[in-house]
Each structure stands twice: as structure tokens, then as C-alpha cells.
Amino acid sequence: MxxxxxxxxxxxxxxxxxxxxxxxxxxxxxxxxxxxxxxxxxxxxxxxxxxxxxxxxxxxxxxxxxxxxxxxxxxxxxxxxxxxxxxxxxxxxxxxxxxxxxxPAPDETLMALEALAQIGAALQGISAKAREAFLLHYLDQQTHAAIAAHLGVSVRMVQKYLVQALLACRARCAAMAE
Structure with missing residues (x-):
């Protein structure tokens, strides 16, 4: 051997x-x-x-x-x-x-729960501010300006945070597809 x-x-x-x-x-x-x-x-x-x-x-x-x-x-x-x-x-x-x-049908509920779990897992890999910006924007439907004021950062930084979060979600989906 x-x-x-x-x-x-x-x-x-x-x-x-x-x-x-x-x-x-x-x-x-x-x-x-x-x-x-x-x-x-x-x-x-x-x-x-x-x-x-x-x-x-x-x-x-x-x-x-x-x-x-x-x-x-x-x-x-x-x-x-x-x-x-x-x-x-x-x-x-x-x-x-x-x-x-x-x-919703039970399989649709299961798919939604799995998707939420994957999003949650993806968001664990980013900074707390990026995660909070993502949740405020996509769940609470707050504007970039409102999020910037809440986090004490610029609107441009909020945009960067959202890009980070979306890229993390995308990477998680790509990893799941392999």
C-alpha cells in the first residue's frame, strides 16, 4: 500500500x-x-x-x-x-x-422552511451589521436611508452590506447545488 x-x-x-x-x-x-x-x-x-x-x-x-x-x-x-x-x-x-x-400545501411549507434555514445559515457567515441591514430591508421593508440612520452608517455602506448578504446567500445556494 x-x-x-x-x-x-x-x-x-x-x-x-x-x-x-x-x-x-x-x-x-x-x-x-x-x-x-x-x-x-x-x-x-x-x-x-x-x-x-x-x-x-x-x-x-x-x-x-x-x-x-x-x-x-x-x-x-x-x-x-x-x-x-x-x-x-x-x-x-x-x-x-x-x-x-x-x-399552502405541506410541501410548499417545507420548501419555504428549508429556504429560510438556508438563508439563516448564509447570514450567519456575515457581519452583524450586514445581517441586520438585510433583515431590516427585506423583512421590515425599510429604505436604505432608514437603515443607514438606524445602523449609524452611510447609505453606501448599507448598499455594501446588502450586497454582502446577497452574495452569501448566493454562495450558500451554489454550495447546496454541488
Missing amino acids: SAAESIPHQRAHAVHILYSDHHDWLFGWLRRKLGCAHNAADVAHDTFLRIIASRDALLGVEQPRAWLTTTARRLIIDRARRQALEQAYLAEMALLADSLPFA
Whole structure:
């Protein structure tokens, strides 16, 4: 076996060791933190998937439990954001249900929730001011001038923030298409 062929084998072995040595501990930690064995199992699974998917996985990890808990905490935050977004969308749909001539089909609702989750994920990668400008403009329908006054920046800077946000959304869509 050549050196190039042994790298994936070494990586798989390292993941196996990490999993066998720490999965039960991580599951117990998550079960205590989340109070639900099912959610703990899901997050533990997602934690190892994220680690496997990372390019630099297992290179010089000195504290695997710290790495696992950091990854798991980030996944818990992502789940909470998705749930909050979903709840806000469902609450808004409930308010609009009386005024709409028709109710959206469940698949349309799911598509909208997935799109909102992707937008939310894309916006996490930009600055807080750019994110706020995007939300004020596209959700609250505020003008560039009103946003500039609210953020204490120039109208030109608001335009730059909006471009940043739209480019982040575009990049997220392109990454999802691959």
C-alpha cells in the first residue's frame, strides 16, 4: 500500500478510535444537557458526521472531548436557530391563514422552511451589521436611508452590506447545488 493510499485508511482508523473511545461519553453528556435520549443520539450522530466531513479532522487533536463538545454545542445552536426560525414561520403562517384565500400545501411549507434555514445559515457567515441591514430591508421593508440612520452608517455602506448578504446567500445556494 502506497503512502497516498494509506492516508484514507489511517483517517478511517482514527475516526473509528475516536468514535469507539468517546461516543458513549458524548451521548451521556448530550443526554444530560438536552434531557432527551433521542435528541442526544441525533446530535451525537451529527457531531461525528461533521467531524468526518471536516478536511482537517483528527490532525493533531490533543483534547478530543473538548473538540467533540465544541462541535456538539455548535450543532445544538444550529438546531435551536432552525427551530426558532421554523416556529416564527409557522406562527406567521397561522396569523395569515385567515386572510389567505388558500393554505399552502405541506410541501410548499417545507420548501419555504428549508429556504429560510438556508438563508439563516448564509447570514450567519456575515457581519452583524450586514445581517441586520438585510433583515431590516427585506423583512421590515425599510429604505436604505432608514437603515443607514438606524445602523449609524452611510447609505453606501448599507448598499455594501446588502450586497454582502446577497452574495452569501448566493454562495450558500451554489454550495447546496454541488
